[in-house]
Amino acid sequence: xxxxxxxxxxxxxxxxxxxxxxxxxxxxxxxxxxxxxxxxxxxxxxxxxxxxxxxxxxxxxxxxxxxxxxxxxxxxxxxxxxxxxxxxxxxxxxxxxxxxxxxxxxxxxxxxxxxxxxxxxxxxxxxxxxxxxxxxxxxxxxxxxxxxxxxxxxxxxxxxxxxxxxxxxxxxxxxxxxxxxxxxxxxxxxxxxxxxxxxxxxxxxxxxxxxxxxxxxxxxxxxxxxxxxxxx
Numbered sequence: 589x590x591x592x593x594x595x596x597x598x599x600x601x602x603x604x605x606x607x608x609x610x611x612x613x614x615x616x617x618x619x620x621x622x623x624x625x626x627x628x629x630x631x632x633x634x635x636x637x638x639x640x641x642x643x644x645x646x647x648x649x650x651x652x653x654x655x656x657x658x659x660x661x662x663x664x665x666x667x668x669x670x671x672x673x674x675x676x677x678x679x680x681x682x683x684x685x686x687x688x689x690x691x692x693x694x695x696x697x698x699x700x701x702x703x704x705x706x707x708x709x710x711x712x713x714x715x716x717x718x719x720x721x722x723x724x725x726x727x728x729x730x731x732x733x734x735x736x737x738x739x740x741x742x743x744x745x746x747x748x749x750x751x752x753x754x755x756x757x758x759x760x761x762x763x764x765x766x767x768x769x770x771x772x773x774x775x776x777x778x779x780x781x782x783x784x785x786x787x788x789x790x791x792x793x794x795x796x797x798x799x800x801x802x803x804x805x806x807x808x809x810x811x812x813x814x815x816x817x818x819x820x
Contacts, residue, residue, distance in 0.1 A: 615688040615696065623689070624698060626681035633674045642700035646707040653711070665731045668724075675719030682712065691808055706808060713804045726797040733789035734798075746784045753780035771813035774806035778815050792819045 615623065631638040634652040646653055659667040682689070689712065694705035701708055717723040740747045760773040778799045786795025796817045803815035
């Protein structure tokens, strides 16, 4: 298994991501109805359509992810306020049922996403962080630095550091990403991203942003793993 966080595919609260207190109870039918309505409105906002039965592949052409990525590619930072508006509406809509949502929720009927539960669930928590403060403000202030870092050549020392940290993550995690023994490797990877982006952008909050994105994804795998994204 090559376990590299999903954030590598995307460009996108507190600085300490604490452990969850208990395993969530599976969503009821009424809660699933709320989730369906929230995502139907979210898709509609992007000019897309949520057809049932089942969510399509996360990267499916015409889905919200492709449209959102196209907006960023075309308009850059100017697209961010609109994306945040849509994201906050989804976050607010899902808030009453958020406690029951896990990766597998997206594979329950009628969502029935085939093996895409983690991608959709990570998009949910990432969207919530990027659409509200401090995540939104951090991203807007350092948007161009983040973009430049992504475009750096492999010879850049900090790019090499991040690549090495991702290789280390793959080497130190077991095949099952949900295995609690992976926590230390997850923590080390989040800290690696924090330090690399903080140094490259010369801003601690830039490092905090990427550490938080990393940590939010890893906590979907291991809710008991605690992350501290502040500089010490």
